Amino acid sequence: MMATPPILDVPQEVIDTAAALIREGSVVAFPTETVYGLGADALDPDAVAKIFEMKGRPADNPLIVHVSDRSMLNRVVASIPPEAEPLMQRFWPGPLTIIMEKGDAVPGITTGGRGDVAIRMPDHPVALRLIAAAGVPIAAPSANRSGRPSPTSAAHVLEDFPGLMVIDGGETRHGLESTVISLAGTPALLRLGAVTLEQLREVIPGIEVRTKAAAGEAPQSPGQKYRHYAPSVPMRLFTDIEALKEEARKHHDATILCKEGHVEELSGLDARVISLGKDEEEFGRNIYAALRSTKEGILLVLGVERRGIGSAIMDRLERAAHGPPQ
Ligand code: TXA
Ligand code: MG
Secondary structure, three states: OOOOOOOOOOOHHHHHHHHHHHHHOOOEEEOOOOOOEEEEEOOOHHHHHHHHHHHOOOOOOOOEEEOOOHHHHHHHEOOOOOOHHHHHHHHOOOOEEEEEEEOOOOOHHHHOOOOEEEEEOOOOHHHHHHHHHHOOOEEOOEOOOOOOOOOOOHHHHHHHOOOOOEOOOOOOOOOOOOEEEEOOOOOEEEEOOOOOHHHHHHHOOOOEEOOOOOOOOOOOOHHHHOOOOOOOOOEEEEOOHHHHHHHHOOOOOEEEEEOHHHHHHHOOOOEEEEEOOOOHHHHHHHHHHHHHHOOOOEEEEEOOOOOOHHHHHHHHHHHHHOOOOO
8 A cells, every 4th residue: 555646647649639629529538647537528518418428417506617827716716705715825736626607609408507616626637638728627526436336446437437537647635526605605615535624724714614504494505405426335423432343243254444553353254354444544445445345245434533634524424325334
């Protein structure tokens, strides 16, 4: 298990070919620092329609628009709210998606019919080169079929979309999606992600946290209401190691996922024990690949502490497991 996976070198011809496909209205998968994206020209409604169709994504679930520079940002928003400036300074390029008022150039299909648009400038040389070469902002959800774990390698993308053109940039660095915040109204955190709440509070101390829709309330981010990240086998999430052990004793085909530090304690069980890494950063990088690769038996996952990147990890694990930990 490598500390930080290397970014593969991608020849300019590959970037140019992919950029030409984007300009023609086709769909191309590409790496970012978070997960792989399924990209199309964000300003071309027919191209964007292909993304929704390929993913099997509900039409009301808006896409993130990826830009490579500030002038492209200006083309897709109506105006830039003052709070955005320090956030962009600190976190762009990087895994922070900012929702602002939509510019007229962006078709309604891209934003799921909404008047605001989610924007991010990815911190990945291949993604930035692709967007710049295409010369248009690229709408891209994670490059998985709806409901499946997000792809952190080119091979994962091909599992879900055989035959698709995917630019292979190697394994993604964060392995968890971007943090999504809205500045379209009162500043609010809508999705936990690779930028932590603690980091955001250093810039906007009073940011509201609306990552889970309150009962009876419409979710702020449509993505909140759909099932996500589901492995192909049953999965249960634990924060109590004794409860996990007790469950593991009931099975002979369990796969246990945990941090390195717990492997020894769990190794006496009749189960396959897999370390996802020594810390939360590595855990986050490896979790989706582990959810994808377990294809038999039952998955028992020992969660992490809800601080820093651990909060985003627990959010994804709860969605994958369909409920809070035991
Ligand atoms: O790291 C990432 O963000 C990756 C890479 C490819 O950039 N993309 C990604 O996209 O995770 P996706 O579509 O899987 O998740 C985007 C989330 C969804 O939950 C969606 O509902 C929300 O962002 N979203 C997008 N536009 C929005 C908007 N205008 N208002 C509220 N939520 C929005
Ligand atoms: Mg997704």
